[in-house]
Amino acid sequence: MDELFTIYDVKPNDTLSKIGSEIGMTGDEVRDFHNENCERNGLMYFNSLVGIEKIILPKNYKSATQIKKENLDAVPPKILSADLYVKTYQVLETYESDFENNMEISYTLDIQLKKLEENPVQSFVASVHCYDFKKNGEKPDDKMSELSIACAESIAPINFIISSEGKISGIFEFEKLLKTFVEKRKELEDFFIGEVYAKRMDQFAKSLADEKYFEKQINSTFLYQVLFPKMDWFYKESAWKEEFYLVKNSFALNCIFNVNFNHLNENEIEINLKGEIEENSSLQELLKGKKFNDGAEDAAVGLVELKYKTEKKTKQLLKVEAGIALLQDGDIYRKQKITLSKI
DSSP, X not given: OOTTEEXXXXXXXXXXXXXXXXXXXXXXXXXXXXXXXSGGGTOOOXXXXXXXXXXXXXXXXXXXXXXXXXXXHHSOOSSOOTXXXXXXXXXXXXXXXXXXXXXXEEEXXXXXXXXXXXXXXXXXXXXXXXXXXXXXXXXXXSHHHHHHHHHHHHTOSEEEEEETTXXXXXXXXXXXXXXXXXXXXXXXXXXXXXXXXXXXXXXXXHHHHOHHHHHHHHHTOHHHHHHSOOGGGGGOOSOXXXXXXXXXXXXXXXXXXXXXXXXXXSSEEEEEEEEEEOSOXXXXXXXXXXXXXXXXXXXXXXXXXXXXEEETTTOOEEEEEEEEEEEETTEEEEEEXXXXXXX
């Protein structure tokens, strides 16, 4: 007998409803549970208790209402809390493709969330600093990669405005980013000498002068979509439609998401979200970041999975495992995975 089941000896005055009421089930649920498990346990299928001596019952039955309550009690609150994040996460990003070299990027991420007091609508400033980058386990040794990291480091940390719902709604004091970079550029030019590097720094400065463009870069980055989820994702009870960027600096696509909950142990819960592209768009359009006028002949297939592990008592985010897969003609064109782990 399965350790999750028990055999109940039917008494003369028993009814299905009476038996069920003892363990929080309806009579129909008692009958259906028995009938789903009776054959492999050598007992009879039944519609009524007439002539039935033994039935199978679950040992630890939980109704849909009980399960829902347990989930809601365990997940982080629907309104963002400053205590959601721990101070530091180790991040690992991997990129796999049949058309490009596979790559692994690791780095450390510090985050601090503070209430934005002067805003009448509750919101937060999230100070995010990414550093100690490694490519395929080694510190980048090519000058262009070093320059890209140095440019990003020159304006770190970046301060995001986060709504009470959990998503990025803007860049806090955006105008200061360009000023900061201009002040530090001279130091970079002393090390990165030449026209190629000057053009790269010009491009970086140009992105800091265009707030709309910079925000699109941020919002379409997989890391920040994962790091700043909508808090109501953890409260969904049925499938819903959500816009998601599957390619950086492209356009967002409508995806259909579902969520389920896995109580890993008495202290931790995993919230697992799975999404699939619903909108008709080709892979070429996505990669170019532009929709063609004649429409998409071959609609892209894209899959998203986001797993959030949180602590039930503190509601803190302990770990995230997420992935995007783009398929072409049934084969995987590109896979991107990201893992954030509490340090």
